[in-house]
Amino acid sequence: xxxxxxxxxxxxxxxxxxxxxxxxxxxxxxxxxxxxxxxxxxxxxxxxxxxxxxxxxxxxxxxxxxxxxxxxxxxxxxxxxxxxxxxxxxxxxxxxxxxxxxxxxxxxxxxxxxxxxxxxxxxxxx
Numbered sequence: 500x501x502x503x504x505x506x507x508x509x510x511x512x513x514x515x516x517x518x519x520x521x522x523x524x525x526x527x528x529x530x531x532x533x534x535x536x537x538x539x540x541x542x543x544x545x546x547x548x549x550x551x552x553x554x555x556x557x558x559x560x561x562x563x564x565x566x567x568x569x570x571x572x573x574x575x576x577x578x579x580x581x582x583x584x585x586x587x588x589x590x591x592x593x594x595x596x597x598x599x600x601x602x603x604x605x606x607x608x609x610x611x612x613x614x615x616x617x618x619x620x621x622x623x624x625x
Contacts, residue, residue, distance in 0.1 A: 523552055525562055526571040537569035537622070538597040540576050540590045548594045551612040561615050564624045569598070598622065 522541055541548035555561060565571060574581035576593060584590075588597050588606065596609045596618075609621050 522548070522575065523555060523571075523573050525556060526566055527573055528566050529570045529572075533568075533570050534601045535569045536599040536601055537565070537571045538584065538588065538599060539571065539573045540581065540585050540588075540593050540595045540597070541573065542576050542593045545593050547612055551594050554615055558615055561619065564619070565622070568622070568624045596622075 522543070523539060526539070541551075555565075574584050576582055576585045576590065585595075588608065590597070590608070592610055594610075594612050598607045598609070600606070609618075612618065
């Protein structure tokens with residue numbers, strides 16, 4: 500339970516720190532009513548990350564589903580804060596997404612991006 504509280508506090512602070520981030524900026528949100536968090540790890544020069552950003556940014560319906568289901572936080576792994584969070588979840592490749600349950604402390608990692616439809620299924624928001 501202490502780890503869950505620590506991560507929740509870090510995510511709240513991180514949200515303010517990464518507010519100027521342009522990558523998937525429309526997804527970044529926090530809701531005290533939502534117990535699911537989605538952490539998205541990327542690198543600015545990653546072509547797969549750029550493609551993911553382009554496709555998700557263009558799909559407003561998917562964005563609405565995603566932000567309705569998850570608190571979304573985006574981390575650049577080249578930044579100090581992003582590297583710390585990537586290390587915490589053992590992230591070594593981008594793009595990577597971590598589904599984190601704030602109530603149970605359970606997490607699930609998805610590596611790569613194969614399109615909106617597959618991501619919807621993986622995140623169970625179809």
